Every structure is written in structure tokens, then in C-alpha cells.
Amino acid sequence: MAGFLYMPNLTTVKPSAPNTGSLTYTIVVRCGADQQSQALSAFCFTKELLLQGHQVIRVFFYQQGVYLASGLKVMPQDETNLTTLWQQLSIDHDLELGVCIAAALQAGVVDQQEANRYELRGDNLAARFTLVGLGQLAAASAECDRLVSFGG
Amino acid sequence: MACLMTLRSTPYGLQAAKESLDVTLVLAAFEQSPGILFIDDGVLQLLPPSHLPSSYKHIGKILCALEMYDIHQLWVEQQSLEQFGLLATDLSQTVTVIDRSKVASLYTQYDQHLVF
Incomplete structure (x- = not known):
């Protein structure tokens, strides 16, 4: 957390301000919970x-970012669980959380369908996250005004 | 919407190099004509497989696919090559060597950037 001086309020939901110059964004998250300040920046942004x-x-969650999609994390009481924050943001704003399926499978982050396919003992993909292909990143980057990547 | 991939990761030990090339190929498949700038440790990705222990799964095969995907804009930063004592002729791909002072103007030619 060194260098992360400004700690915004993570839970309040303000009503959307009218914004005439609104842009479309694609966000790429490539850092996991072990890079807390970068991962937090992605969420806050x-x-x-x-x-x-x-x-x-x-x-779009890629590389280390796929670990944020695991629903089997327990954080110490005084630390932030970014997975639940993303889930809440997704519910509040109908936000799509896509996780690279190839990276997720290697990291041990699977949904029920993949768990069945590979005959795994269980699934752990957190609610609101979906496993998607890299094509979803390419499609979103083609469509957006701004592509912003965090981590790496 | 052209995207410049800036690849700074070593091909050794990490998945990052492979993952960044995967993104590049998918962008190309979506006809976004990506270019690649190899810089810092990223220039090592261009060493031919013979320089590596055979136990490594080398990314050379992905690099060979770049041309098939119509990815022809390959840039390598001069100073990064020099840092490793390499010449453009040592590399597995045909690349354009670019001086560090020209990198900023290269960036302005692209709409989007992903740095790996």
C-alpha cells in the first residue's frame, strides 16, 4: 500500500451526475489482489x-487479474475484499465483468460449466463475473472511446 | 482503431510474454491492425529458439504466426538491443529498429496502447 495516500470511500453510491461529454470506456485489469494498490486503483477509477x-x-480481467474473480477468498477484517466491491459495482451499474477463460482455467478459477467439463471438484467463480474469450477484449477495445489498462 | 502493443516482458519464467502475444493475435483477428514495439526485456522475445533450453515452451511459434495474421508493424528499440549486445540480424523476425528518441512519435501514430 506504500504510496497510496488518498483512500476514497469505497462503498457510497452517489447518483450519477448528468454528463454531456460522456465517453465509453473499456477497462483491463491485469493485477491481482496481491498488488492491492494497483487493483484498488482499477476499481476506484x-x-x-x-x-x-x-x-x-x-x-476485462486478465493475467493476475483473474484471481479477483475467485469467490473463495477470505480477507482479514481490516482489509478490502475487491471481489465483493466489483460484484456490488456490477449490480449497482449493470456492469459486465468478463474474465479471460484461458487465464482463469490456469489460475484455478472456474465456473460450474467448466468444472463439469474438466470434472473438477467444485467451482469458485464469484457471482456477476463471467468467463469469456480474449475476443471480448478485442471487441470492446474496438467499440470504446478509451481503453484503460491497470497492472503489469 | 489501431493498437500498439508495447512488450517489455522477458519470455523466460513468466506467462506475460505469451499472454501479450495472444492479445495481439486476437486484436489482429478482429482486424484492428495492431503493431508491436519490443522494448527493454521484451527484445529477448525475438531471440531464436536455439538460444533457449529445450525444456522451455518457446513463444517462437506464436511469433511465426504474426505474419499469417497480417501483423507487419514490428518495432524494436535500438537502446534495448544494445543493452543486450544484440543486432537486428540476431532476431527471429524482420523488424524495424527505432531510436528511443523516436518512440514518442511512434506512439502518436496509434489510437490505443497496451503495455505488457
Whole structure:
């Protein structure tokens, strides 16, 4: 957390301000919970976009970012569970959370369908997240005004 | 919507190099004509497979696919090559060597950037 001085309020939901110059964004999250300040920045940036009335076509989780889609994390009481924050943001703003399926499978993040396909013991993809192909990143990047990537 | 991929990751030990090339191929498949700038440790991705222990799964096969995907804009930063004592002729792909001072103007030619 070194260097992360400004701690915004993570839970309040302000009504969207009318925004005439609104843009469409695609967000790429490539950092996991072990890079807390970067991963937190991705969340805060996305949340602020939505609160300011911009559109986010899709948040795409790739590389280490796929770990944020695991629903089997328990954080110490004084630490932030980014997975639940993303879930709530997704519910509040009908935000699409896409997770790269190839990276997720290698990281042990699977939904029920993949768990059945590979005969795994269980599934752990958190609610509101969906496993998608890299094509969903390409499609969103073609469609958006701004592509913003976090981590790496 | 052209995207410049800036690849800074070593091909050794990490998945990052493979993952960044995967994104590049998919962007190309979606006809977004990506270019690639190899810089810092990223220039090592262009070493031919013979420089690597055979136990590594080399990304050379993906690099060979770049041409098939119509990815022809391959840039390598001069100073990064020099740092490793490499010449453009040592590399597995035909690349355009670009001086560090020209990188900023290269960036302005693209609409989007992904840095891996």
C-alpha cells in the first residue's frame, strides 16, 4: 500500500451526475489482489467513471487479474475484499465483468460449466463475473472511446 | 482503431510474454491492425529458439504466426538491443529498429496502447 495516500470511500453510491461529454470506456485489469494498490486503483477509477456518467462497456480481467474473480477468498477484517466491491459495482451499474477463460482455467478459477467439463471438484467463480474469450477484449477495445489498462 | 502493443516482458519464467502475444493475435483477428514495439526485456522475445533450453515452451511459434495474421508493424528499440549486445540480424523476425528518441512519435501514430 506504500504510496497510496488518498483512500476514497469505497462503498457510497452517489447518483450519477448528468454528463454531456460522456465517453465509453473499456477497462483491463491485469493485477491481482496481491498488488492491492494497483487493483484498488482499477476499481476506484471504474467506479468514478460510472458515477460521473460515463459508460463502461466491459471490465476485462486478465493475467493476475483473474484471481479477483475467485469467490473463495477470505480477507482479514481490516482489509478490502475487491471481489465483493466489483460484484456490488456490477449490480449497482449493470456492469459486465468478463474474465479471460484461458487465464482463469490456469489460475484455478472456474465456473460450474467448466468444472463439469474438466470434472473438477467444485467451482469458485464469484457471482456477476463471467468467463469469456480474449475476443471480448478485442471487441470492446474496438467499440470504446478509451481503453484503460491497470497492472503489469 | 489501431493498437500498439508495447512488450517489455522477458519470455523466460513468466506467462506475460505469451499472454501479450495472444492479445495481439486476437486484436489482429478482429482486424484492428495492431503493431508491436519490443522494448527493454521484451527484445529477448525475438531471440531464436536455439538460444533457449529445450525444456522451455518457446513463444517462437506464436511469433511465426504474426505474419499469417497480417501483423507487419514490428518495432524494436535500438537502446534495448544494445543493452543486450544484440543486432537486428540476431532476431527471429524482420523488424524495424527505432531510436528511443523516436518512440514518442511512434506512439502518436496509434489510437490505443497496451503495455505488457
